[in-house]
Amino acid sequence: MYIGAIDIGGTKTIVGIVNESGKILYKEQFKTNINDRELHFKTCSEMLFYCLSTLDLSVLQLVGIGINMPGMVDNKKGILIKAPYAGWAGTEVRSYFQEATGVKNVYVENDVNSCAIGELHFGYGKTYKNYLWMTVSTGIGGAIINEGKLLRGGWNCAGEFGHLKVEYERPFLCPCGGWGCLEAHGSGTAITKMVKQEIAKNPEFSKLFESVNLSTDAVGCAILAREGNETACSIYKKAAIWIGRGISYCVNILNPDAVIIGGGVASSLDLMIDHIRQTIETNVISTLLGFEIKTTMLGYEAALLGAASLILEK
Amino acid sequence: MYIGAIDIGGTKTIVGIVNESGKILYKEQFKTNINDRELHFKTCSEMLFYCLSTLDLSVLQLVGIGINMPGMVDNKKGILIKAPYAGWAGTEVRSYFQEATGVKNVYVENDVNSCAIGELHFGYGKTYKNYLWMTVSTGIGGAIINEGKLLRGGWNCAGEFGHLKVEYERPFLCPCGGWGCLEAHGSGTAITKMVKQEIAKNPEFSKLFESVNLSTDAVGCAILAREGNETACSIYKKAAIWIGRGISYCVNILNPDAVIIGGGVASSLDLMIDHIRQTIETNVISTLLGFEIKTTMLGYEAALLGAASLILEK
Numbered sequence: 138m139y140i141g142a143i144d145i146g147g148t149k150t151i152v153g154i155v156n157e158s159g160k161i162l163y164k165e166q167f168k169t170n171i172n173d174r175e176l177h178f179k180t181c182s183e184m185l186f187y188c189l190s191t192l193d194l195s196v197l198q199l200v201g202i203g204i205n206m207p208g209m210v211d212n213k214k215g216i217l218i219k220a221p222y223a224g225w226a227g228t229e230v231r232s233y234f235q236e237a238t239g240v241k242n243v244y245v246e247n248d249v250n251s252c253a254i255g256e257l258h259f260g261y262g263k264t265y266k267n268y269l270w271m272t273v274s275t276g277i278g279g280a281i282i283n284e285g286k287l288l289r290g291g292w293n294c295a296g297e298f299g300h301l302k303v304e305y306e307r308p309f310l311c312p313c314g315g316w317g318c319l320e321a322h323g324s325g326t327a328i329t330k331m332v333k334q335e336i337a338k339n340p341e342f343s344k345l346f347e348s349v350n351l352s353t354d355a356v357g358c359a360i361l362a363r364e365g366n367e368t369a370c371s372i373y374k375k376a377a378i379w380i381g382r383g384i385s386y387c388v389n390i391l392n393p394d395a396v397i398i399g400g401g402v403a404s405s406l407d408l409m410i411d412h413i414r415q416t417i418e419t420n421v422i423s424t425l426l427g428f429e430i431k432t433t434m435l436g437y438e439a440a441l442l443g444a445a446s447l448i449l450e451k
Numbered sequence: 452m453y454i455g456a457i458d459i460g461g462t463k464t465i466v467g468i469v470n471e472s473g474k475i476l477y478k479e480q481f482k483t484n485i486n487d488r489e490l491h492f493k494t495c496s497e498m499l500f501y502c503l504s505t506l507d508l509s510v511l512q513l514v515g516i517g518i519n520m521p522g523m524v525d526n527k528k529g530i531l532i533k534a535p536y537a538g539w540a541g542t543e544v545r546s547y548f549q550e551a552t553g554v555k556n557v558y559v560e561n562d563v564n565s566c567a568i569g570e571l572h573f574g575y576g577k578t579y580k581n582y583l584w585m586t587v588s589t590g591i592g593g594a595i596i597n598e599g600k601l602l603r604g605g606w607n608c609a610g611e612f613g614h615l616k617v618e619y620e621r622p623f624l625c626p627c628g629g630w631g632c633l634e635a636h637g638s639g640t641a642i643t644k645m646v647k648q649e650i651a652k653n654p655e656f657s658k659l660f661e662s663v664n665l666s667t668d669a670v671g672c673a674i675l676a677r678e679g680n681e682t683a684c685s686i687y688k689k690a691a692i693w694i695g696r697g698i699s700y701c702v703n704i705l706n707p708d709a710v711i712i713g714g715g716v717a718s719s720l721d722l723m724i725d726h727i728r729q730t731i732e733t734n735v736i737s738t739l740l741g742f743e744i745k746t747t748m749l750g751y752e753a754a755l756l757g758a759a760s761l762i763l764e765k
Binding site: 265267281283289293298306393425 | 523579581593595597598602603604605606607608609610611612614615616618619620627628629630696699700701703704705706707708733734735736737738739742
């Protein structure tokens with residue numbers, strides 16, 4: 138079985154061909170053209186045909202195309218309602234790709250929802266039927282799998298873990314306009330901000346970055362933290378406590394079997410996991426402890442595999 | 452249709468006969484005998500027969516019996532796993548009542564879950580398919596209805612709203628042993644505690660209670676607050692902000708159509724609703740605002756009607 142998968146993110150897009158076992162047969166990655174949505178969709182469609190030709194496949198061999206959008210989606214109508222980062226709104230995604238490719242079976246979903254559904258088909262969904270999926274990346278997004286099915290909520294917007302308040306006394310401003318949101322305290326962007334603030338006031342920490350030519354961001358900070366630098370460790374500890382608070386709310390409310398973490402910051406989970414667990418132990422009622430915390434089984438390709446899995450859901 | 456309903460709470464028990472429209476045909480209320488569980492179950496069974504005889508009904512006319520327990524329940528097996536307040540554990544509830552009454556169709560559920568299911572059949576469930584049910588009483592409990600069905604979580608314990616952390620800086624101790632839980636800050640018990648603390652340090656406030664012979668608890672404080680007393684209002688305002696924080700977490704995670712509040716403190720919701728709404732407006736991402744906050748349509752009898760509704764769920 139061949140599935141077309143298109144993962145359109147706020148900054149990058151991946152187009153690929155995936156089989157029913159979740160194997161990526163071929164893929165191409167390129168920059169998202171947020172300034173010209175029509176042109177970007179055209180590029181995605183052309184890239185899908187290019188992937189097919191590379192594999193010596195015809196578009197007629199595709200059972201369907203799954204598409205992720207970085208925002209609010211009406212999955213029934215196949216419409217992107219709003220993608221704040223890209224500045225897109227009210228876009229008929231399904232009908233565009235149906236026409237451009239001739240494939241009728243096209244399914245559109247929010248990218249974090251797709252990750253959670255991808256995990257269901259190709260990852261920990263084989264072990265857990267009730268879990269939370271949390272993307273910790275530039276921002277923080279979430280999705281909930283309840284009894285093996287995506288929980289959508291009243292208007293398809295459940296899982297806004299990034300905007301849970303985790304800090305009331307000394308809150309940071311969030312891109313949403315609110316204060317103290319998890320996204321403003323525990324995301325990659327938040328970690329980078331803390332790194333830059335520390336560099337500005339701590340010349341020794343600043344010199345360390347210069348001397349080893351590290352990027353002054355979450356990634357550079359993770360390298361220093363792994364080498365045992367205390368300031369770098371303390372930045373990750375702070376983020377971990379805030380992430381732990383956010384997870385604790387979700388666990389007290391949902392009683393999940395597992396919390397699965399994906400996104401760029403997931404690769405630094407080793408620096409945070411002890412502090413996350415400690416925070417959870419003091420913030421979750423004891424009857425609900427015993428759930429697992431895992432990094433996604435789908436790795437960097439979680440969203441692309443998620444897009445493909447949409448076709449298996451239907 | 453005649454349904455037997457038994458609502459066993461930590462302090463009081465109500466036994467009644469309810470019809471399929473949610474009308475209570477007859478009921479009796481009495482104290483829960485937590486010291487002798489066997490004897491209390493026997494009393495419940497006898498009281499059920501008494502209710503039937505009062506209505507000139509035979510037990511053969513019952514389509515089933517729904518039973519609430521004040522703790523963790525294995526609803527499939529009909530067993531009470533643990534009721535911390537009563538000190539009961541590992542009790543075969545279904546089989547006891549099947550034997551004692553001869554009725555085969557017996558269903559056992561946690562009392563807050565029952566309230567949410569009762570609302571589904573007899574109350575706002577006619578309007579909303581995705582809602583949270585929150586009991587604000589001696590403690591705070593919760594339950595989630597997702598697409599018209601109770602969300603159970605990994606091991607049937609979802610909805611622990613009472614143990615969401617709402618205060619990190621100056622947290623109060625919760626009966627669960629944790630600090631800063633919603634139950635420790637927003638329950639009737641928490642309000643009463645604040646009243647007593649204020650009385651201890653504020654002689655004018657103390658005299659006010661004495662002069663009008665008010666009980667020094669949440670109920671007495673509500674009467675003073677309705678008369679415009681600033682100290683009493685500020686106590687309810689504090690509780691409201693904490694309740695608002697708890698609701699905000701639930702809304703960001705679940706995107707409900709409505710939040711339905713029951714329990715004793717629900718009758719003081721008028722004193723808190725503005726502050727609850729203001730807190731929600733600053734703590735919930737704007738796309739998820741627009742849900743309704745309601746007090747239960749089932750009133751004081753929510754749990755008894757919930758017990759009856761279990762039979763309609765099956």
